[in-house]
Amino acid sequence: MHSDTRTPLPLKIAAIGGLVFLLAPIALIFVYAFTTEEKSFQWPPPGLTLKWFGVTMGRADVWEALFLSLRVAAISTAIALVLGTMTAAAVARTRFFGRETISLLVILPIALPGIITGISLRSAFSLLDIPFSTWTIVLGHATFCIVVVYNNAVARFRRTSGALIEAAMDLGADGLQTFRLVILPNIGTALLAGGMLAFALSFDEVIVTTFTAGNQSTLPIWMLEELIRPRQRPVTNVVAMLVVLVTVFPILAAYWLTKEGEHTEGAEK
Amino acid sequence: MSAGAILPARGGLAPRLLDWMMRHPAMFTFLLVLPIVLWLGIVYIGSLIALLMQSFFSIDEFSGVVKHEFTLSTYAELLRPANFDIILRTVVMAAAVTLASAAIAFPIAYYAARYAKGKWKALFYIGIMLPLWSSYLVKVYAWKLVLAKEGILTWIFEKLHLMWLLDGLLALPVVGGNSLSVSYLGTFIVFIYIWLPYMIIPVQAALERVPGAMMEAASDLGATPGQSFRMVLFPLALPGIVAGSIFTFALTLGDYIIPQIIGSGRLFIGQAVYVQQGTAGNIPLAAAFTVVPIVIMGVYLWGARKMGAFDAL
Numbered sequence: 001m002h003s004d005t006r007t008p009l010p011l012k013i014a015a016i017g018g019l020v021f022l023l024a025p026i027a028l029i030f031v032y033a034f035t036t037e038e039k040s041f042q043w044p045p046p047g048l049t050l051k052w053f054g055v056t057m058g059r060a061d062v063w064e065a066l067f068l069s070l071r072v073a074a075i076s077t078a079i080a081l082v083l084g085t086m087t088a089a090a091v092a093r094t095r096f097f098g099r100e101t102i103s104l105l106v107i108l109p110i111a112l113p114g115i116i117t118g119i120s121l122r123s124a125f126s127l128l129d130i131p132f133s134t135w136t137i138v139l140g141h142a143t144f145c146i147v148v149v150y151n152n153a154v155a156r157f158r159r160t161s162g163a164l165i166e167a168a169m170d171l172g173a174d175g176l177q178t179f180r181l182v183i184l185p186n187i188g189t190a191l192l193a194g195g196m197l198a199f200a201l202s203f204d205e206v207i208v209t210t211f212t213a214g215n216q217s218t219l220p221i222w223m224l225e226e227l228i229r230p231r232q233r234p235v236t237n238v239v240a241m242l243v244v245l246v247t248v249f250p251i252l253a254a255y256w257l258t259k260e261g262e263h264t265e266g267a268e269k
Numbered sequence: 270m271s272a273g274a275i276l277p278a279r280g281g282l283a284p285r286l287l288d289w290m291m292r293h294p295a296m297f298t299f300l301l302v303l304p305i306v307l308w309l310g311i312v313y314i315g316s317l318i319a320l321l322m323q324s325f326f327s328i329d330e331f332s333g334v335v336k337h338e339f340t341l342s343t344y345a346e347l348l349r350p351a352n353f354d355i356i357l358r359t360v361v362m363a364a365a366v367t368l369a370s371a372a373i374a375f376p377i378a379y380y381a382a383r384y385a386k387g388k389w390k391a392l393f394y395i396g397i398m399l400p401l402w403s404s405y406l407v408k409v410y411a412w413k414l415v416l417a418k419e420g421i422l423t424w425i426f427e428k429l430h431l432m433w434l435l436d437g438l439l440a441l442p443v444v445g446g447n448s449l450s451v452s453y454l455g456t457f458i459v460f461i462y463i464w465l466p467y468m469i470i471p472v473q474a475a476l477e478r479v480p481g482a483m484m485e486a487a488s489d490l491g492a493t494p495g496q497s498f499r500m501v502l503f504p505l506a507l508p509g510i511v512a513g514s515i516f517t518f519a520l521t522l523g524d525y526i527i528p529q530i531i532g533s534g535r536l537f538i539g540q541a542v543y544v545q546q547g548t549a550g551n552i553p554l555a556a557a558f559t560v561v562p563i564v565i566m567g568v569y570l571w572g573a574r575k576m577g578a579f580d581a582l
Contacts, residue, residue, distance in 0.1 A: 007380070007384045008494075011376055011379065011380055011384070012380065012384075014376035014377070014380075015376045015377050015379070015380030015381070015384075015393075018373055018374075018376060018377035018465075019377065019392070019393065019396045021373070021462070021465075022377075022396050022397065022399075022400045022462075022465065022466070023396055023399065023400070025400075025408065025411035025412055025414075025415055025462065026399060026400060026403055026407075026408070026411060028411055028414055028415060028421065029407060029410070029411050029414070032414055040417070040419050041413065041414045041417035041419055041420045042419045042420075043414075043419065043420050043421040043423075043424045044421075044424065083304055083305055083308070086301045086302070086304065086305070087301065087302055087305045089301055090298045090301035090302045091302075094294065094298050096295070096298050096302075102302055102305065102306070102310075105305070105306075105309045105310055105314070106305065106309065108309070108313070108314075109309070109313065111519075112317075112523075112563070113519065113520075113522065113523020113524075113539065113559075113562055114523065115523055115525055115539050115542055115543065115559070116317070116320070116523070116559050116562075116563070117313075119320055119542065119546055119555065119556075119559065120313070120316040120317045120319070120320045121313075121316060123316055123319060123320055123323075123552075124312060124315070124316035124319070127316075127319070143308070143309070143313060146305070146309075169291070174288060175288055175290065175291050197402075200402055203404075204404045204405055204406075206405065206406055206526065207525070207526065220404065220405075220406050223404075223406040223407070223410065224406055224526065227406065227409065227410060227413070227530050228529070228530070236410070240404075240407045240410050240411070243403075243404045243407050244403055244404065244407055247402055247403050247404055248399065248403075251398050251399065251402045252395075255394070255398065
């Protein structure tokens with residue numbers, strides 16, 4: 001692509017320096033999970049130990065927070081998948097009154113600062129006398145997860161040829177069969193990628209959750225409390241490392257899925 | 270319908286319902302968007318408007334009860350020195366973070382877009398995506414480890430015999446402090462780190478779209494590498510930078526967790542909103558504070574649109 005294949009040295013240094021800046025703090029988390037130091041953030045670690053993994057495994061509050069986070073992320077992702085796909089199908093395939101408004105509406109919850117979404121939902125819940133529960137957390141998360149699924153689905157719908165659906169119907173497939181045998185296989189990987197990103201987004205969300213959670217702690221809320229009022233730093237270190245590990249896999253998987261989905265059948269007319 | 274004459278009628282409720290919808294596409298579209306309109310259009314927008322309406326109410330100074338009558342006095346309160354400082358501090362921080370992010374992101378995006386091949390390309394992809402999708406709080410926590418007085422950064426400065434530099438930076442008025450983790454400088458670094466991927470991605474996308482032939486043409490026509498960078502590549506990358514700046518600027522304006530964990534303890538807009546709606550119980554003032562980033566971003570987006578940033582997203 002570039003005629004001049006030599007890389008200017010200052011550019012190379014700046015780019016690699018940037019890469020180190022981006023990755024080193026995350027790598028550091030992995031070292032601190034093994035440190036024997038309990039009170040401070042001393043570097044280099046005075047010694048290495050596996051003890052804190054055992055302690056973390058025995059902590060009920062960590063497990064509760066983890067399970068709540070997983071439950072919330074799973075339900076929010078499911079809601080986002082259904083609503084996001086429906087909206088994407090409508091926006092990509094047809095032109096109707098208010099179409100632009102809807103595509104703006106979907107983006108709004110992540111375009112506005114989370115604190116605004118959080119406070120608005122909180123006041124809506126108190127206005128409607130809805131008590132805080134797992135479901136209020138889910139509603140908050142689904143609100144901003146929809147856009148991730150929607151973005152992935154709408155792009156794929158646009159690439160999928162409408163002729164495919166017409167052909168299926170002409171050949172006698174009913175609506176359900178068309179959806180199951182033609183539409184779903186075509187948009188499947190896009191939904192999987194969108195769903196995984198939505199899951200990661202929900203699993204990590206803290207700002208909206210602080211307003212919609214009541215007394216329950218998701219894992220990020222647990223982390224936040226540890227950051228403000230540390231109780232047992234080594235446990236926080238271990239949890240931080242496990243959270244990084246949990247988020248790495250969906251990213252890599254989503255990358256491979258969207259990469260392979262680039263060439264969809266019917267895309268080239 | 271002629272379809273009925275050719276194909277046998279289908280049994281079952283679901284297929285019949287779907288067939289009916291296929292024959293009424295407008296109705297089908299309506300049903301597809303109905304849930305999203307109900308939830309986002311009515312509940313979400315409704316509560317947003319309800320919140321913003323609150324900013325036109327005021328709070329009774331003696332009883333602490335919200336007075337439900339139209340007034341602009343809550344907005345006037347934003348201009349009081351204590352509150353105005355919060356706004357100014359946040360906007361200056363957001364601007365500084367945006368400029369610094371652009372400066373740091375550009376070489377990374379440039380290298381990843383135009384020079385990195387094969388293994389390096391994958392490494393850059395992971396290097397940008399991993400911090401982007403890693404847990405926000407874990408990243409903030411990682412920086413607490415890095416910036417702590419007994420942490421790795423102090424250790425590096427010591428090993429390089431540069432302690433005088435770190436001490437000098439911390440001795441600076443306003444931006445300095447006892448250690449990096451309780452100074453504006455620390456807040457600034459963490460903001461850059463957290464939002465940097467949002468800047469790299471659109472810049473890289475803009476740079477990747479510049480045709481190689483265009484760069485060749487520039488050098489064939491006698492431009493030095495510096496000239497073709499300044500006069501061809503950079504102007505074409507600018508919409509990408511503006512697009513990235515929307516994220517860095519907006520996210521810094523609204524964040525309230527980073528300055529709370531790594532910072533000097535002086536409030537930013539997000540924290541002010543949180544304090545006002547929570548412990549202080551002054552919902553009208555909290556609502557007025559949330560209007561500030563919305564207005565600033567409205568102006569910013571309008572300007573960005575003029576520069577063609579939306580085509581680069």
